[in-house]
Amino acid sequence: xxxxxxxxxxxxxxxxxxxxxxxxxxxxxxxxxxxxxxxxxxxxxxxxxxxxxxxxxxxxxxxxxxxxxxxxxxxxxxxxxxxxxxxxxxxxxxxxxxxxxxxxxxxxxxxxxxxxxxxxxxxxxxxxxxxxxxxxxxxxxxxxxxxxxxxxxxxxxxxxxxxxxxxxxxxxxxxxxxxxxxxxxxxxxxxxxxxxxxxxxxxxxxxxxxxxxxxxxxxxxxxxxxxxxxxxxxxxxxxxxxxxxxxxxxxxxxxxxxxxxxxxxxxxxxxxxxxxxxxxxxxxxxxxxxxxxxxxxxxxxxxxxxxxxxxxxxxxxxxxxxxxxxxxxxxxxxxxxxxxxxxxxxxxxxxxxxxxxxxxxxxxxxxxxxxxxxxxxxxxxxxxxxxxxxxxxxxxxxxxxxxxxxxxxxxxxxxxxxxxxxxxxxxxxxxxxxxxxxxxxxxxxxxxxxxxxxxxxxxxxxxxxxxxxxxxxxxxxxxxxxxxxxxxxxxxxxxxxxxxxxxxxxxxxxxxxxxxxxxxxxxxxxxxxxxxxxxxxxxxxxxxxxxxxxxxxxxxxxxxxxxxxxxxxxxxxxxxxxxxxxxxxxxxxxxxxxxxxxxxxxxxxxxxxxxxxxxxxxxxxxxxxxxxxxxxxxxxxxxxxxxxxxxxxxxxxxxxxxxxxxxxxxxxxxxxxxxxxxxxxxxxxxxxxxxxxxxxxxxxxxxxxxxxxxxxxxxxxxxxxxxxxxxxxxxxxxxxxxxxxxxxxxxxxxxx
Amino acid sequence: xxxxxxxxxxxxxxxxxxxxxxxxxxxxxxxxxxxxxxxxxxxxxxxxxxxxxxxxxxxxxxxxxxxxxxxxxxxxxxxxxxxxxxxxxxxxxxxxxxxxxxxxxxxxxxxxxxxxxxxxxxxxxxxxxxxxxxxxxxxxxxxxxxxxxxxxxxxxxxxxxxxxxxxxxxxxxxxxxxxxxxxxxxxxxxxxxxxxxxxxxxxxxxxxxxxx
Numbered sequence: 001x002x003x004x005x006x007x008x009x010x011x012x013x014x015x016x017x018x019x020x021x022x023x024x025x026x027x028x029x030x031x032x033x034x035x036x037x038x039x040x041x042x043x044x045x046x047x048x049x050x051x052x053x054x055x056x057x058x059x060x061x062x063x064x065x066x067x068x069x070x071x072x073x074x075x076x077x078x079x080x081x082x083x084x085x086x087x088x089x090x091x092x093x094x095x096x097x098x099x100x101x102x103x104x105x106x107x108x109x110x111x112x113x114x115x116x117x118x119x120x121x122x123x124x125x126x127x128x129x130x131x132x133x134x135x136x137x138x139x140x141x142x143x144x145x146x147x148x149x150x151x152x153x154x155x156x157x158x159x160x161x162x163x164x165x166x167x168x169x170x171x172x173x174x175x176x177x178x179x180x181x182x183x184x185x186x187x188x189x190x191x192x193x194x195x196x197x198x199x200x201x202x203x204x205x206x207x208x209x210x211x212x213x214x215x216x217x218x219x220x221x222x223x224x225x226x227x228x229x230x231x232x233x234x235x236x237x238x239x240x241x242x243x244x245x246x247x248x249x250x251x252x253x254x255x256x257x258x259x260x261x262x263x264x265x266x267x268x269x270x271x272x273x274x275x276x277x278x279x280x281x282x283x284x285x286x287x288x289x290x291x292x293x294x295x296x297x298x299x300x301x302x303x304x305x306x307x308x309x310x311x312x313x314x315x316x317x318x319x320x321x322x323x324x325x326x327x328x329x330x331x332x333x334x335x336x337x338x339x340x341x342x343x344x345x346x347x348x349x350x351x352x353x354x355x356x357x358x359x360x361x362x363x364x365x366x367x368x369x370x371x372x373x374x375x376x377x378x379x380x381x382x383x384x385x386x387x388x389x390x391x392x393x394x395x396x397x398x399x400x401x402x403x404x405x406x407x408x409x410x411x412x413x414x415x416x417x418x419x420x421x422x423x424x425x426x427x428x429x430x431x432x433x434x435x436x437x438x439x440x441x442x443x444x445x446x447x448x449x450x451x452x453x454x455x456x457x458x459x460x461x462x463x464x465x466x467x468x469x470x471x472x473x474x475x476x477x478x479x480x481x482x483x484x485x486x487x488x489x490x491x492x493x494x495x496x497x498x499x500x501x502x503x504x505x506x507x508x509x510x511x512x513x514x515x516x517x518x519x520x521x522x523x524x525x526x527x528x529x530x531x532x533x534x535x536x537x538x539x540x541x542x543x544x545x546x547x548x549x550x551x552x553x554x555x556x557x558x559x560x561x562x563x564x565x566x567x568x569x570x571x572x573x574x575x576x577x578x579x580x581x582x583x584x585x586x587x588x589x590x591x592x593x594x595x596x597x598x599x600x601x602x603x604x605x606x607x608x609x610x611x612x613x614x615x616x617x618x619x620x621x622x623x624x625x626x627x628x629x630x631x632x633x634x635x636x637x638x639x640x641x642x643x644x645x646x647x648x649x650x651x652x653x654x655x656x657x658x659x660x661x662x663x664x665x666x667x668x669x670x671x672x673x674x675x676x677x678x679x680x681x682x683x684x685x686x687x688x689x690x691x692x693x694x695x696x697x698x699x700x701x702x703x704x705x706x707x708x709x710x711x712x713x714x715x716x717x718x719x720x721x722x723x724x725x726x727x728x729x730x731x732x733x734x735x736x737x738x739x740x741x742x743x744x745x746x747x748x749x750x751x752x
Numbered sequence: 753x754x755x756x757x758x759x760x761x762x763x764x765x766x767x768x769x770x771x772x773x774x775x776x777x778x779x780x781x782x783x784x785x786x787x788x789x790x791x792x793x794x795x796x797x798x799x800x801x802x803x804x805x806x807x808x809x810x811x812x813x814x815x816x817x818x819x820x821x822x823x824x825x826x827x828x829x830x831x832x833x834x835x836x837x838x839x840x841x842x843x844x845x846x847x848x849x850x851x852x853x854x855x856x857x858x859x860x861x862x863x864x865x866x867x868x869x870x871x872x873x874x875x876x877x878x879x880x881x882x883x884x885x886x887x888x889x890x891x892x893x894x895x896x897x898x899x900x901x902x903x904x905x906x907x908x909x910x911x912x913x914x915x916x917x918x919x920x921x922x923x924x925x926x927x928x929x930x931x932x933x934x935x936x937x938x939x940x941x942x943x944x945x946x947x948x949x950x951x952x953x954x955x956x957x958x959x960x961x962x963x964x
Binding site: 010011013014015016017018019020021022023024026027164165166167168169214215216217218219249250454455456457595596598599602603604605606607628629630634636637638640643645 | 786791792793794795796797798799800802803805832833834836837838842843844846847848849850851852853854855856857858859862877878879881882883884885886887888889890891892893
């Protein structure tokens with residue numbers, strides 16, 4: 001172990017947060033400040049015919065699309081999303097008009113009526129005629145793979161929206177100054193906001209300054225939408241010439257900001273009698289919502305994780321993310337992988353059921369090993385740990401013993417094996433050209449990066465990396481606020497890249513700084529040679545190549561590996577599913593701060609339990625009908641069972657001190673493990689959230705009966721798609737024996 | 753709108769000192785604390801009494817300040833996170849044991865934990881904090897912080913581990929087994945005054961009953 005890395009040092013922002021002195025955007029004020037409010041569309045699709053302002057306009061600043069000095073877009077991937085709708089609205093809660101006043105009461109009371117000519121809204125992604133992006137991955141010869149199969153198993157799996165529900169709602173403060181604007185707010189990616197504002201305001205880059213305020217949770221939800229809010233605050237600030245604060249209340253945050261993409265994933269898999277996968281044919285459909293946002297990248301990551309952590313020589317993955325007239329979906333921890341890994345892991349469970357094989361064994365037979373190739377042909381390194389985590393979790397949880405013991409009871413146990421690629425997909429890191437800087441201080445050094453602290457521990461871990469590599473105490477390393485006037489562009493704080501990629505650059509900076517210092521102390525160096533700033537820019541590790549057109553090559557620098565085992569208890573009357581224990585074994589390369597890693601695993605697992613069991617965004621007419629904390633239900637203390645966390649380490653050669661990314665992976669496998677535990681009770685569930693209604697509406701697993709495991713012989717157990725309609729209330733587990741044909745050689749259960 | 757000076761002053765004890773504010777009697781205590789008193793440590797997460805980020809103690813009981821009209825605290829003692837002055841053992845423990853990540857729920861969470869009284873059991877903590885939502889930690893770090901600070905001895909940190917390839921860190925988890933029940937003085941006010949607390953006390957998960 002290092003002197004500093006590998007230790008759970010005291011997190012640097014802990015004291016201020018516990019004392020209540022940490023300043024979030026809602027806590028900030030400026031003299032003469034206005035409060036702003038966003039007027040939004042009430043219909044999913046149509047033209048705005050008239051806007052009526054039924055209030056005394058004295059003291060108000062009113063901004064619409066005509067006030068935009070630059071381009072009316074939130075510049076990100078496709079530049080298709082207007083900052084303020086210009087005559088046409090494409091989803092409910094689309095921003096149309098901005099009001100601002102110094103008196104918040106008057107602002108809230110101001111009444112605006114928008115009249116529309118409604119259009120025809122597309123709300124069903126399957127019926128959408130427009131794709132933001134398609135992805136196609138091909139490996140080997142699919143037909144040959146299916147020829148080698150003894151059985152073909154098919155299925156369709158669905159996931160719903162998920163809301164981040166960071167506890168701090170979104171907010172921005174805009175201050176007009178120096179002929180431009182300064183933004184302070186809750187965000188993950190200061191340079192995304194910076195880029196969007198220079199386009200929107202038509203300002204030179206040095207006239208826009210973006211700094212992060214303390215950020216009360218993000219989980220991907222403050223990756224792209226903050227550019228919108230900052231744009232609104234900036235427009236009002238520039239028009240009024242006064243500082244402007246725009247902080248959402250919870251309902252507005254829920255109605256308007258991005259969510260996790262809902263998905264429908266279809267699998268068709270060839271398997272041999274002994275459980276080896278010979279061919280995988282996978283179709284992914286994501287609902288992107290009304291604008292592109294980050295959807296193409298979400299789809300890409302989703303498709304790259306769609307096979308699960310399994311080896312197979314013959315693979316086809318096709319994906320589409322389509323436009324609908326619902327509020328745009330965007331980044332959320334996992335970024336497409338939780339959806340496709342849900343499908344993959346429930347499907348593998350169904351393969352085990354079909355073959356009558358032990359679920360651990362089926363996974364072990366197919367799990368990726370060092371030297372294996374992924375669907376894109378990436379050769380996996382020595383840090384591949386699928387088998388390690390599978391065995392660790394199965395042993396630690398007593399999986400086999402409990403599976404037997406729970407048979408015939410209302411308790412179930414299930415598992416999911418999964419992986420997560422850390423860093424940007426493909427050539428993403430190459431294109432980002434991230435920079436990190438380190439400035440020598442009399443005591444040690446100051447970290448200059450645009451990575452943001454949103455709770456995950458960035459400040460602490462970056463300081464640890466620098467302290468270790470520079471050979472100074474942890475306390476001697478400061479971390480600058482992520483302020484575009486001060487720090488270089490280190491890329492966004494997303495994609496589990498902050499430790500692995502940006503931390504790696506910082507290590508390189510510190511190594512160089514140490515070399516320059518020689519035998520001098522920092523103070524002595526500064527006296528003799530003056531200021532010293534070392535900057536490093538990202539360069540990909542050797543042999544990491546990616547072809548974006550063919551989707552071949554190294555999709556990610558490295559993968560983390562994990563296995564969750566989850567035990568549940570079913571209420572026999574209400575069909576409520578209560579998780580009673582979680583065992584999570586995660587391989588993270590190297591845990592630079594074990595407590596922080598544990599915090600990510602525990603927190604991600606809890607968020608995954610919400611995704612699996614509780615969290616349901618109810619859309620009615622394209623609007624979130626349950627846009628309240630009261631009825632968008634997330635886990636409380638009473639909903640989270642004991643979480644048993646195991647951290648495994650197989651160092652990644654190109655990560656700082658061996659570290660891989662860990663932020664997102666913990667949410668990837670929870671939902672399939674929960675559903676597989678429910679399946680062990682004989683319920684053929686293939687959809688989340690597993691609310692009592694869905695569990696009640698799901699059919700029985702053919703041949704298994706309720707509350708047994710799938711240990712019967714091939715041909716007797718299992719079924720394919722069989723009775724449709726879980727979650728739609730059709731057929732209360734009415735099993736039609738005629739549909740149970742997936743176990744027969746080379747026959748397939750019909751899919752719808 | 754009526755100006756503030758039109759209202760009669762409401763007098764209460766705020767963090768041990770006398771406070772007098774002129775505000776609409778139905779103004780939310782949350783707004784009065786944050787805006788009139790300048791105490792921004794109390795956070796607004798939902799404004800509907802669900803998330804618990806705005807928890808403060810009124811006469812030692814945890815309440816959601818977004819649901820309390822300021823007139824209700826006239827003559828009472830209000831404790832906000834600022835009143836702990838950063839010196840309460842729970843504050844150090846939250847930072848030390850992973851009880852705080854993004855920090856937005858932390859002030860409310862710490863005050864709700866203070867209201868539990870000394871030496872709560874894990875079960876006390878789970879029920880007592882059921883009205884405070886944390887989206888970052890999965891609550892485990894919060895349990896560690898409260899249980900470790902509340903006990904007489906502080907367990908050793910998890911900061912020292914052995915090196916090796918494919919190491920496993922076994923995290924202590926058998927919470928129920930490892931943490932013995934320590935009786936508390938009966939006089940401690942440890943239950944929440946608000947509905948979430950009452951439901952929790954009755955053994956009903958307070959947030960699972962309502963669905964759209």
